[in-house]
Amino acid sequence: MKICVLPGDGIGPEITAEAVRVLMALDMKFEMEEALLGGCAVDAAGSPYPEATQKLAQAADAVLLGAVGGPQWDNNPRELRPERGLLGIRKQLGLFANLRPAILYPELANASTLKPEVVAGLDILIVRELTGDIYFGQPRGIEMRDVDGKHQRFGFNTMHYTESEIRRIVRVAFDAARKRNKRVCSVDKMNVLECTQLWRDVATEVADEYADVELSHMLVDNAAMQLVKNPKQFDVIVTGNMFGDILSDEASMLTGSIGMLPSASLDENNKGLYEPSHGSAPDIAGKGVANPLATILSAAMMLRYTFNREEAAQRIETAVKKVLSQGFRTGDIFEPGMKKVGTKEMGDAVLAAL
Numbered sequence: 001m002k003i004c005v006l007p008g009d010g011i012g013p014e015i016t017a018e019a020v021r022v023l024m025a026l027d028m029k030f031e032m033e034e035a036l037l038g039g040c041a042v043d044a045a046g047s048p049y050p051e052a053t054q055k056l057a058q059a060a061d062a063v064l065l066g067a068v069g070g071p072q073w074d075n076n077p078r079e080l081r082p083e084r085g086l087l088g089i090r091k092q093l094g095l096f097a098n099l100r101p102a103i104l105y106p107e108l109a110n111a112s113t114l115k116p117e118v119v120a121g122l123d124i125l126i127v128r129e130l131t132g133d134i135y136f137g138q139p140r141g142i143e144m145r146d147v148d149g150k151h152q153r154f155g156f157n158t159m160h161y162t163e164s165e166i167r168r169i170v171r172v173a174f175d176a177a178r179k180r181n182k183r184v185c186s187v188d189k190m191n192v193l194e195c196t197q198l199w200r201d202v203a204t205e206v207a208d209e210y211a212d213v214e215l216s217h218m219l220v221d222n223a224a225m226q227l228v229k230n231p232k233q234f235d236v237i238v239t240g241n242m243f244g245d246i247l248s249d250e251a252s253m254l255t256g257s258i259g260m261l262p263s264a265s266l267d268e269n270n271k272g273l274y275e276p277s278h279g280s281a282p283d284i285a286g287k288g289v290a291n292p293l294a295t296i297l298s299a300a301m302m303l304r305y306t307f308n309r310e311e312a313a314q315r316i317e318t319a320v321k322k323v324l325s326q327g328f329r330t331g332d333i334f335e336p337g338m339k340k341v342g343t344k345e346m347g348d349a350v351l352a353a354l
């Protein structure tokens with residue numbers, strides 16, 4: 001079980017260190033090696049995704065990433081920006097399935113801007129297609145055209161999906177649902193977009209392979225509304241790149257606690273890149289106050305999806321629930337009456353709970 005560890009920038013090194021400690025405590029046979037990605041890689045090797053990192057990432061079974069980016073690299077030429085490293089590794093590893101759980105632990109129900117009874121105990125999973133859709137379709141551009149009797153600027157993009165692209169992402173959602181509450185809601189806009197009519201048709205075909213999982217369909221505008229109105233009706237939501245981009249951010253904000261949300265991006269063989277949903281938080285970097293739980297929970301997702309070790313994944317998730325019920329809180333989720341701790345103390349608490 002080879003893991004490539006990419007701490008990255010900002011709080012990245014602090015939070016990945018805690019996730020690594022948790023993985024090591026499981027007494028499983030991991031081989032871990034660290035490499036550079038992002039701004040630190042630009043500074044040390046002149047590239048946000050250096051060759052040495054590429055080799056290590058390609059040879060590993062899974063990648064654990066902290067976060068990349070920071071103001072010191074914001075004015076670099078585009079090819080030397082930290083984000084290029086992230087896009088590069090996602091593309092090179094063929095990571096087409098983005099899994100973002102939105103979980104709100106009952107202890108943190110007050111962190112949400114929604115009423116506690118609407119969100120307490122929320123546990124949904126958004127499965128977003130990452131490599132297709134209108135974000136990548138050709139032709140695209142802005143050009144001068146003669147339209148409506150006027151010579152004017154014309155902007156255009158192309159939405160497309162092949163049935164095989166749809167089938168493989170919908171299967172990821174069904175497989176994930178099998179490990180959860182066995183319900184998939186496929187989100188599209190079939191009343192207007194032919195491309196998403198195909199999405200609905202293929203999703204319906206895939207459902208025939210999974211008699212034990214229930215499939216429903218929802219139009220994206222209704223899904224956006226239902227996520228706020230009654231988010232607990234969902235188990236797994238599967239959708240395309242653009243709708244998934246928007247809905248996964250909406251869903252993650254239902255929880256109000258960015259330091260708690262893990263994510264996974266998987267390839268065809270369940271090799272994956274695991275990272276917290278938040279960024280490198282330069283404002284608190286180096287202070288030892290960042291919340292490591294999103295990264296620790298990302299490590300749990302790694303055990304579940306790449307290494308197929310559901311029990312070990314649940315051990316970590318149960319330990320996280322335990323430290324929350326014991327009252328341990330980093331600054332981002334702190335409430336009066338709780339025990340305020342830093343990054344390392346939170347890691348210590350999870351280790352003790354394990």
Ligand code: NAD
Binds near residue numbers: 011015086277284290
């Ligand atoms: P951010 O997520 O880094 O920070 C937003 C706010 O949340 C900040 O106030 C930060 O202190 C807080 N925060 C984030 N994670 C936290 C944690 N674990 N514990 C406690 N507080 C936490 O978003 P941003 O400020 O918009 O971006 C900062 C940098 O991160 C930028 O350079 C951006 O490009 C980059 N970024 C990277 C990724 C990634 O690596 N996947 C994702 C998003 C943003």
